Amino acid sequence: MLAAASDARNLSTITHDGLMTDEPATPYLAVDLDVLTRNLDRAAEHARAAGLRLRPHVKTHKSPEIARRQVEAGAVGLTVATVSEAEIFCRAGATDLFVAYPVWAAGPRGARLRALAQRVDLRVGVDSPEAARHLGLALAGTGASVLVEIDSGMRRSGVAPERAPEVARAADRAGLRVAGVFTFPGHGYAPGAAAGAAADESAALAKAAELLRGNGFDVLEVSGGSTPTLAASDPTVLTEVRPGVYVFNDAQQVELGTCGWDDVALTAVGTVVSREAGRVVLDAGGKVLGADRPVWATGAGRVPSVPEARVVLLSEHHAVVAFPEGVALPELGERLAMAPNHVCAAANLAREYVVSAGGAIVGRWPITAAGANV
Amino acid sequence: MLAAASDARNLSTITHDGLMTDEPATPYLAVDLDVLTRNLDRAAEHARAAGLRLRPHVKTHKSPEIARRQVEAGAVGLTVATVSEAEIFCRAGATDLFVAYPVWAAGPRGARLRALAQRVDLRVGVDSPEAARHLGLALAGTGASVLVEIDSGMRRSGVAPERAPEVARAADRAGLRVAGVFTFPGHGYAPGAAAGAAADESAALAKAAELLRGNGFDVLEVSGGSTPTLAASDPTVLTEVRPGVYVFNDAQQVELGTCGWDDVALTAVGTVVSREAGRVVLDAGGKVLGADRPVWATGAGRVPSVPEARVVLLSEHHAVVAFPEGVALPELGERLAMAPNHVCAAANLAREYVVSAGGAIVGRWPITAAGANV
Incomplete structure (x- = not known):
């Protein structure tokens, strides 16, 4: 279990000139706890109502305290982008982590993944037979599993749905458990594009999952989602959503x-x-x-x-x-x-959040995973 | 004097597969010491030949070790953007610092500036009578001086040359020493724009300096410069240049x-x-x-x-x-x-440089001032 931040006490005192004595020097990042809490609850409720598991992406906030609140609100686990993020949230008490990234596990990174798999329920992304071989050397026998990354239209990482069986078979040969498929519908980040991206996501994942089942794989997880597409995520295809930005939102x-x-x-x-x-x-x-x-x-x-x-x-x-x-x-x-x-970029540049509720500063939360890129 | 980095030893060992055992996990920032040294020497030589003082902007690299090398190569002092950068480079041994920014010195920031002025030769930018009053409360009697910021065409901070006397008089009334004028010709950051921006810089600074002299001020420093405009800086007007990016360069x-x-x-x-x-x-x-x-x-x-x-x-x-x-x-x-x-943004995101020379890693230099925004 993630531990509560120890500094969530009221730190502010109003002076005669109306300035809070503990008001930080500018510039700083201010978090409104009331809005944050409402955002956490709303996404959790949406996922529950839709029958989707919520596995929020913590690269947005990089804060164990916020991750703890996400889990309390019903998240089944956390999504991270890097092995070092996984290590930090593991140390903070997380028990279920998905590195939603095509991790290249050659060399020391493989050993780090193996150490992680011994401490948490670990999932890792894979999008090539070559990466699967390295992941197998690191993770075979640990209980960790992989999800095949599917490109649903963003043209970043991930394979076309047709290639999912090839990657899954390579993972299987490498001794890995294949748990399912995932995608990031990032092409939903444009005005009017969210509904179309959610439809693409659903179609690509459905096809990939069907091909995997046809090749004898159990598909336990069909994972998608982003903040813009969250409302349009298709629960008849997806089992899990991984929005990140929704905790804070941004311009x-x-x-x-x-x-x-x-x-x-x-x-x-x-x-x-x-x-x-x-x-x-x-x-x-x-x-x-x-x-x-x-x-x-x-x-x-x-x-x-x-x-x-x-x-x-x-x-x-x-x-x-x-x-x-x-x-x-x-x-x-x-x-x-x-x-x-883009709030993920801003959070990564700072070292702490100055948290307020009802107009008073109630805490400073460290951004523990800022800069955790490796 | 800035102290040498203690870790500038050879850290690399080539293994049988050609990988250096100490080769860091990706992603990381690699600095080529040979190229860096050439860049430092070339700018120093250019400034010397033109009869310009070189006061490099360390917001680019945020590294005491690189600042030390800049001073060794002939820099008269350092330029910083924030009071916290000034504090960090002061602790690292810098003795002459210019905060080239219209610092708002109300509250605790004023006290921090005053503490700095007691340890280093300090200059601070100013672009309004209101800011001058706060700077005066903080710095009067310390020996610190101010430079009036002039807008030479970028339309960011700084006043039009015509308003320089008004700001300088307010600074004088506030008990501050007025050392001169400065500008940043940032509108030179566009293809084909550098020569025009250097001409704007020169014209705006010349006019502001003339008006200050006409109002009875000694103008000891006329400070400009940026990496794109460096070669075109006009030594008949400018006394000092403050390029930053030239140490590393970028795309x-x-x-x-x-x-x-x-x-x-x-x-x-x-x-x-x-x-x-x-x-x-x-x-x-x-x-x-x-x-x-x-x-x-x-x-x-x-x-x-x-x-x-x-x-x-x-x-x-x-x-x-x-x-x-x-x-x-x-x-x-x-x-x-x-x-x-933009290399300044990249440097600010990392925690250290992996420094190599002749293909071998020779040191890791901390990016001490990363995130020093306040």
Whole structure:
């Protein structure tokens, strides 16, 4: 079981000038615990109602404390992207981990996977016979299993459904247990694309699962899902969903229509350091928000309290925020909260979350797995 | 004096299969010490020959060891972007620091600046009378000085040259020493734009300096420079240049024509984890390279050894690299070095550099100031 953060006490004190004495220096990442909790509960309830297992991707938040709350809310286990993330969440008490990545297990990484498999229920992705051979050397006999990664239209990793049996047979020959198939419908990250991507996901997974069954494999898990496609995940095909961003949401999800501003639980707080007609400069730049900017995004970030404003330029330590005429410009020294375009990138850049509830700071949670890429 | 890194010893041993036993798990940042040294020497020699002081921006590398080498090569001091960077380089032994940023010094940040001013020769940027008042409360009487930030065309922070006297007078009234003016010609970051941006820099700084002198100020420093505009910096106007990226260079600098592939000292090394006709997927994604992608960039990163290849998709843990027909595709498990688009972002994401010389790993240098945003 994941242990509770020890610092979840009330840390804030209001001083005579209205500033909380423990209010951190800007820039920092602020998490609204009420919104976070609502986001966790809503996704858990959606999965339960649809009869889908929820295995959230913790690469978004990289926080054992948030993972613990996800498990408490009903998650069957955690999804990670790297072996080092798996190691960190294992140390934090996780018991069921899926490395949803085509792990290349040659060399020391194989030994690390084997050590993990001795401590947790471990699943690993595979998308080639060559990778299966290395995984077999590392994991055969441990009880760990593999899921074959299917490309459902994103054109990243994963094989076409037709090739699933070839990869599964190689895994079987390497002594691995084949538990099923998985995909990431990342091509749902574009305006109006979520429903189509969810349909692609369902079709690709259904075909791959059918081919595996036809080749004598038990298909115990058919795993998909992303935050934009979550609502459209097909429970007649999928057994499990792996959304990540939903815990926090971000400017991208709002612009995709996945959520509203009230559902954004994480913001990057900056101070106005420079000010001119129609725009201000905040001290939270790309080294805080991340530089993600899909072609369809309306800016490099947003200001939830002023939806008309746009982050028109993001340098490493400057966010230039343009305000339309008629909207009051913040004063020099004022603090402003921005929603990053892609919250996974922002979380990975910080070391802790400053967590508040009802307007008071209630804790600081370490982002334990920040930088855990190997 | 900045102390030498204690770990600059030969760490590598070649094993029978050609892999260095200490070769790190991918992804990691590799620094070629020979190229780095050449880059340091070349910029130092350029500044010397032009009669310009070199005050390199260490936000690029965030490494005390590289800063030490910059000072050894002739840098007069260091430029930083944040007070926490200043604190880290002060602890590492730096004696002369310029926070080239319009620092908002209200509250605890003012006290931190004052503590710094008691340990190093400190300069701070200012671009408003309001900021000058807070800086005065923090720094008056310490010997620290301010430089007025001028906007030379980037439209980020800084005032128009005409407003320089107003800001300087406010600084003077606040008890601060006004040392001069500075700008960052960041609008030189576009193909063919460097010469024009250098001309804008020179014109804006000359005008601001003239106006300050006309208002009775001694203008001791006229500070500009960036890596793309370095060669065109005007020594008849400028006294000092502050390039940052030149130590490593990156895909952006190559595409801008500032340098060639042989001048790229830092790469992100990934392993091929997935492979299909015409493309491979590496395990070094946006959480390693950063997501910077200017509209004119030809990809999300480049492969110096295969200039025809392009990083066509960069997810958090995947780089999809497309190879043109006729170019041999790397094998699964092979390692490939990518040049990030923007090396400052990549360096800030890692914790250490793996440094090699003549093909052998000779050290691991901590990226001490990674994440130092406050």
